[in-house]
Amino acid sequence: MISGRISFTSLGSGSKGNATLVRAGKTLILIDCGFTLKEVTRRLQQQAVDPRDLTAVLVTHEHGDHIGGVGALCRRYNLPLFTTPGTRLSGRLGLLPDWRKIDPEHPFAVGDLEVWPVTVPHDAREPVQFILGNGASRLGVLTDLGCITPHVIRHYRRCQGLILEANHDPDLLAQGPYPPSLKRRVAGDYGHLSNQQAAELLLQLDQKQLQHLVASHLSEQNNCPDLARQTLATSLNCTPDWVALAEQESGLGWRQLD
Template sequence: MPLEGGIEPLPVAGKLCFASLGSGSKGNATLVSDGETMVLVDCGFGLRDAERRLARFGVHPRQLDAVLVTHEHGDHLRGVGPLARRHAVPVYITPGTWLSGRLGEVPQRHWITPQSRFAVKSLTIDPITVPHDAREPVQFRFESRDCRLGVLTDLGHPTDHVAAAFRGCDALILECNHDRHMLEVGPYPPRLKRRVGGNWGHLANVQAAALLQCLGLDRLQRIVCSHLSEHNNRPELALEALTPLLDGDASRLTIAAQDSGLHWQAIH
C-alpha cells in the first residue's frame, strides 16, 4: 500500500514487479522493474501528468533505464518525447512507429526489431507483433530471474502467433477493452464502432477470455484487465468474462484503472 504522502515503494526487492500509471483511452503507461532495472512501457500522459503519476510510486523519471514504445497512437505515445527530452531517458521503438513522425527527436533512440529479443540491463524483452491499426505495433514479454510478465493490449483479435509468444507467463496485463453489446448500443459513430470492434482494433471481453484460455492458467499468478473503454465497458463486465475460467475464484484478477492505475504487483 502507499506510504504516507501517497508514495508507494517497490514491494519486494529483487523480484520482477509491475505497476500501472493508468490504463484506458485517455492514457497508458506501465512500470516494470526487477530491482536492478526499471523501464516504462509507453507514456500516453502529458509530461506533468506523467511526472506526477511516477511520483506516486516514488519514481523520478531519471531513474528510468528506458521507455519502450508499443505504437504511435496518442494514448500510448503522447508523453514519450517530452519525458525523454527533459530527463534524458533512452527510447526503444520500432522503425515503423518512428516513421509515423509523432515522436520527435529524442536524445537516445534504439531500434526494436519485432520477434528479436533484446535486453535492457537485467531485463530480457521479447517484442511481439500484434494485429492493430498502427504502422508497426508490438507488445512485450519480460523475463528476469526466471519470472515472466506479459504486457498485451491493443490488438484487434487473438492470433496463434500471439498465443504462442505469451504462453508461460507468470503474470499478464491483458486488454479487456469493450463489451460487445455496450459497443453496439453505445455513443460511438458507426465507423468508430467498426474500427474498435474489428480485427485491427481492440479486444472485447469475450476475446480476452478466449485468448486467456489458450494461454493456460496454471502458471498465472496475476491477471490484470487493462485498457477498459470508458464508454463501452465496465470493470464488473470484464471480471465476469474472465472469472469463470478460474473456477469462480477472482483472487488472481484485478483492474488497471484510468485514473488510479494499479499499485505494485510482485511476481514470486
C-alpha cells in the same frame, strides 16, 4: 539473467492515457507514456518513483494514448527510447536523445530484463507488445490488438503475470454512442479485444503458472469493470476479485512475481 524479482504497476490505462512500469533489480522500464510530462511525473511520484530513476522507455505503437508524452519525457531526462522503425517514422516523437530500434520478434536486453517484442494485429504502422523476463519469471503486456492469433498464443502461453486488454463488451459497444465507423474499427481484427476475446485467450494459456492477471485498457463508454472481471474470472474458474484492474485515474498498485 536473474537479478531481483519482477514487479510491475500501471500508472493508468484507457483511452485518456496508458503507462506501465516494470522493475527487476536495478532496472526500471516505462512501457508507453500517453500522459503529459507534468502528469506522468505526478503519477510516477505517487508510486514513489523519480523520473531520473528510469532506465529506458519502450513504446508499443504511435497512437496518442500511448505516445503522447514520450518525446518530452525522454528529452527532459535524456532517456533511451526503444520503438520499431514504423513507430519512429510516424513523426509523433520529435527529436530524441537516444533512439534504439526494435526488431519485432528479436529479443533484446535492457539492464536486468530481457524483452521479447511480439507483433500484434492493430491499426498502427508497426505495432508490438512486450514480454519481459528475468530468467525466473515472465510478465506479458498485451493490449491494443483486434484479434488473437496463434503467434500471440504461442508467445504468451507461459507468463506468470499478464496485463491483458479487455476493452469492450460487444453488446455495450453496439448500443453505445460511437459512430458506426468507429464501432467497426474497435470491433475489427485490427482494433481492440473484447471481454470475450480476452477470456478465450486465457483458455489457451498455461493458467497454472499465472500469478497475476490485470484487466486493462477498458473503455469508459463500452465496458464496465465488474463485467470485464466477471468474464475473465469465468475463464480462470476464480472469483472476480482475483482479477486486478488497471484503472484510468488510479492505475494499479505494485504487484510482484515469485
